[in-house]
Amino acid sequence: MPTVLFAAPLFSESASRMVRAIGSLPDVRLGVITQDPAEQADDATRRALHAHWRIDDVCDPGQLRWAIDALIQRLGRPDVLFGAYEQLQVPLAEERERLGIPGLSSEAARNFRDKARMKEVLRAAGLPCARHGLAGTPAEAHAFAQATGFPLVVKPPAGAGSQATFRANDPHELAAALDAAPPSPERPVLLEEFVVGDEHSLETISIGGRAVWHSLTRYYPNPLEVLRNPWIQWCVVLPREVDDARFDDIRQVGADALRALGMTTGLSHMEWFRRRDGSVAIGEVGARPPGAQITTLVSRATDTDFVRAWAELMVFGTFTPPTRKYAAGIAYLRGQGNGSGVVRAVHGLDRLSDATRSLATDWQLPPLGAPPRSTYEGDGWVLVRHPDTSIVNRALQEIIENVRVEVS
Template sequence: MRTVLFVAPFLLEATVKFIQAAVAVPGTRVVVLTQDEPGRMPPGAWHWKVSDATRTDAIVDAARQVMARTGGAHCILGILENIQDQLAEARVVLGLPGITPDVARRFRDKGVMKSALRAAGLPTARHARIRSTHDAWRFIEDVGYPVVIKPPDGAGCRATYQVNTADDMKAALADLRPSPEREALAEEFITGDEHSFDTLTIDGQPVFHNVGRYLPGPLDVMRNEWIQWCVYLPREIGAEFDPIRKAGFAANRALGLGTAFTHMEWFRRPDGSPVISEVGARPPGAQFTSLMSWAHDRSMYSAWAYAMIDGKVHGTFDRKYSAGIAFLRGAGQGTVSRIDNLEEAHRKIGHLVVEAKLPVVGRPRASGYEGEGYVIVRHPDTRVVTDALSTLIATVRVHYA
């Protein structure tokens, strides 16, 4: 029996799906180190309370206590972006295999990442670490407007600014207040269609990859509260995506990847060439793992678990469908008061829907680009999927009061 330590500060719905997948790998005892309550645990997994599952020392303490009882552990895992450094540090202390701190750092710090990509000759935005307002103005002199200013280790567009003018820059600097202790990252603004490039990589060898298209990019969604974000996975990811396949696999190699689900964001420039934006050495969020599962008609949660625990995957990954997701939200603040035209949407595209989580009346407005709920559609023909997403977001209206 192999003990798998799964670190998860909170047992969110998506987290539970990954835990369940790990539990289903034969010969595995999954112990979840969490600050959340046992009530949210999926059946078959063991609960181990941690005071703060985002701290290396707390993770190590808890892991040691578990390992003393189980006679060791096989590996330590976690899907959350902001604990990847801590997991890597814990691996070293505990003597467990997996991504090491230097590799985790290259995936976690967008500045270190971009320097490594550039050094490998891969296309990525020009960038600079910003430790003072002076650094920021100098970057503008070098690169010109527009630029993007963000924390080096952000997620979910947190404190991410598109800076088009000097006034925008003043506002961004007033918020980020860069200093040597509080570094920000400035990047040249890249124009192009934003996409994902996701892989399942085992010992540096990609065994699965995926391309998804964002409509529009997350920053535009954050800047416009009414936009209902959509993502679709085209059925065919043929020759037109060869440039990102080449650059994407090379990027993972340049960052030193061993075994992980990876999630890359990249821009497809008007001439078709890719610019790599960022890469995470963990599965994507925003229901992407479900979306990939629907497109390939098999559980990618399970594929992740087998890759991470057994170091292998079973069967083939055939792209049988295009799959798409629309995140439901609307203009306004407060709590969800009404959802209009759901029945009309159901009449028009209901036959394509495979999964949905509808907004709940009375819930406070969510702060992120994933909105109040989502609808997933799939069909063998990509065009049917993109048309269905257009219909969905043109029809369903979420109101707040």
């Protein structure tokens, strides 16, 4: 009977889904660490728990260690210790090493977490990625810009999910980005060449350091453009043809990158670009599941519970590759109007064709009266699937052209 400890900041919808998936595995004793009290979890999530420990900050290494040791007193030494949150990967790896638990090493976790270090590892391995540099002062940032040229991407070295990420098209926009997140020698900013091309993701299952399965998506448009234009309703498409020969290059680059960074067993999420000349470039890689409902897209494209498959991988080290039956895509709905108001209505659902409605498998609409969300995932979404990728693309286009979230 394996003892599993799982850490997450909150009992969010995503984290609760993961907790239930782990708890559904046979003979697992599950302890969970969160900042939320157990009472915040829904009934099904609470039933999955054998023990719970609440702390104020799961990313504080001292508090995390205290919680782990407290759960060890209740459940015994864990066989597995993990989490999905990007900012937890290094402290969890350090705790695994302290306790002698198998898993991603702290050295490898830092390769994934520190994006400047990641780029250095990838470049040393001869892998294609954007030119980059760290700047501890505005003067260093402007010097990098002068040497590299515009546009540039400005972000924290340990960011996640496009958080605090800016595109600078000229010296004035670079200065504005530096004012928003002033660099210092202790907290430098990461500057990267802005790669012109189509942006994608690559999800990979690795076992024992070997890539054994993959999936990929295409973003329409790129996330940075979405962040710069809060009115844009955007889409993520998982094509059925992920094994097509046109993706051979990124599959090989992805496997080589994971090997260079030190991936062992787990699910990784890589953001990558197809440049205008057809070549590929790595954006960044996370040693964690993807966000933006991509795990749900994989689930619907394969008629499986992909989150449970990931849980089985992390707990037992086993994975059964699912059969891809469909293309799948998700349209993100973003509030239109006064961004400081509240959601007043959702318009246009009645204008969707019966054909598009029949393809929808999942959707989430914002409650009326709720404030609009500032994240790039927006205020709601609709997920569709069909065996033909082109039909999925047309359905998504119809959704984003007709459905509007009114903010007033």
